[in-house]
Amino acid sequence: MIPQQFINSGILEAYVTGSASEQEVQELLYMKATYPEVDEALAELELDMELIAREMAVMPPPGTWGKISDRIDDLILRPSEEPVPYQARQQQKEQTYNNGSTQTGPQYIEVEGESSHMRIHKAWRWAFAAVFVLGKIFLGCAIYFYLENRQAQMQMQELKTELKQLKK
Amino acid sequence: MEQQLIPADNAFQTGALTKHTLYTKYSGMLLGYIAEVVNNNKLAEQYLVDLFTELNEPQIKQLTQPGVNTFIGLQQMARKKLAAFVATLADCKPDERPKTEPIKNSYIERMNAEQQFVFCGIHYHSKTIGTLAIELDKTEDRIKQILKESFTIIRSTRDTATVHK
Numbered sequence: 631m632i633p634q635q636f637i638n639s640g641i642l643e644a645y646v647t648g649s650a651s652e653q654e655v656q657e658l659l660y661m662k663a664t665y666p667e668v669d670e671a672l673a674e675l676e677l678d679m680e681l682i683a684r685e686m687a688v689m690p691p692p693g694t695w696g697k698i699s700d701r702i703d704d705l706i707l708r709p710s711e712e713p714v715p716y717q718a719r720q721q722q723k724e725q726t727y728n729n730g731s732t733q734t735g736p737q738y739i740e741v742e743g744e745s746s747h748m749r750i751h752k753a754w755r756w757a758f759a760a761v762f763v764l765g766k767i768f769l770g771c772a773i774y775f776y777l778e779n780r781q782a783q784m785q786m787q788e789l790k791t792e793l794k795q796l797k798k
Numbered sequence: 799m800e801q802q803l804i805p806a807d808n809a810f811q812t813g814a815l816t817k818h819t820l821y822t823k824y825s826g827m828l829l830g831y832i833a834e835v836v837n838n839n840k841l842a843e844q845y846l847v848d849l850f851t852e853l854n855e856p857q858i859k860q861l862t863q864p865g866v867n868t869f870i871g872l873q874q875m876a877r878k879k880l881a882a883f884v885a886t887l888a889d890c891k892p893d894e895r896p897k898t899e900p901i902k903n904s905y906i907e908r909m910n911a912e913q914q915f916v917f918c919g920i921h922y923h924s925k926t927i928g929t930l931a932i933e934l935d936k937t938e939d940r941i942k943q944i945l946k947e948s949f950t951i952i953r954s955t956r957d958t959a960t961v962h963k
Contacts (some may be wrong), residue, residue, distance in 0.1 A: 640942025643949050647920045648869060648877045649927050676867040678952045680827070682905050683869065695821055696845055701851040702817070706845035770916055 631663040642668070646675045816858050821850055824869050828876055834922050835880050845883075849876055877924065884924040904950045916941055917948040 636642075645658050649670040661668045712771075801906075825846060833842035849872070861871040906914055915934070919925040931938045 633858060638946070640946040641941070643945045644920075644942055647917075647945065648924070649920045649945075661881060673867070674953070675949060676870045677871070678949055678956065680867070680869050681956055682903060682952065683827035683831055683873070685903050685905065686830035688830040688835060688839075688842075690829050690846060691824045691843060694825070694847060695818065697847045697851045698817070698821065701847070705851075 633661065634665050636661050636665075636668060639673045642672050646672070676761050701745055799845060811911055816862070817850055817853055820853070820858070820861070820868065820872070824872055826849070827869060831922075832876055832880065835924070837884060845876065845879060849879055881924065905955050908951050908955055909948050913944055913948040913951065916944045920945060 641650060641654050641658055645655060650658065658668075658672075662672055663669075808818055822874050827848050828849070832845045833839055836845065841946075853875075857875070860866070861868045906917065909917060912934070916930055919930050919933075920927070925933075925936050926942045930936075930941050934941070
């Protein structure tokens with residue numbers, strides 16, 4: 631098909647609005663790669679679509695990126711799901727079975743995680759902060775009462791000494 | 799184990815950075831489009847969140863390649879996500895479908911009723927050219943021509959706006 635005929639056919643418009651058939655898409659990609667004028671016409675149509683969208687743009691609510699960011703963070707915190715070297719552990723287990731009573735007994739899959747790290751919910755940071763602050767308060771109280779107690783004992787000692795002197 | 803995790807995390811963070819750039823640039827345009835399709839702002843926001851959360855590294859690379867219109871790529875992804883929603887609307891009886899208000903857009907307002915019906919039917923309501931041909935009792939080639947005419951109007955409006963600037 632001659633490029634101009636292809637441009638006039640309306641396939642480009644159908645493509646940018648997502649209504650082109652699979653066959654039309656394939657044809658378009660070929661024409662786009664072969665003829666620069668088709669590529670240019672498509673770029674212009676894409677710009678038209680962008681202009682329409684720009685005019686109809688709606689500012690997302692302020693917390694929208696936060697929601698996306700939180701969900702991305704959740705994905706990062708999720709431990710990688712790399713396959714555990716099961717073969718090696720199975721061999722280990724077989725050795726255990728061989729050393730033990732039976733070889734054809736039930737085979738268990740170890741479910742305990744090998745990672746030494748623990749993942750907890752963000753809400754726990756407030757609990758940890760509270761424990762830290764309470765710990766500091768208790769420590770302060772302990773020091774204060776210790777000093778108070780020591781002073782009281784010293785005063786008692788002095789009083790006892792005075793009493794003894796008076797008795798004499 | 800630790801050494802394997804670090805690059806993966808970095809990749810995620812780089813992805814998140816690029817995602818944020820894409821979000822800053824295109825989220826308003828995408829939300830406007832999605833809101834027009836679903837006709838519900840909360841749901842539109844949810845679709846936007848899903849779209850950006852599921853956007854992965856290879857897709858971002860593909861979208862930001864030179865010669866690729868990033869917005870059109872993102873809009874096509876949004877369109878795919880909305881396909882299920884549009885399909886459920888098609889299953890509804892006409893009186894159960896949410897009422898759509900006429901689209902307010904200076905480009906679309908310049909089109910005639912038929913051009914608006916075809917353009918908005920395809921672009922916002924994901925109707926196929928075949929469906930529109932049946933609805934309007936016209937050939938598919940004629941529908942494509944009407945769609946082309948709609949774009950000619952958009953282009954002329956755009957050119958006029960550029961001249962006035």
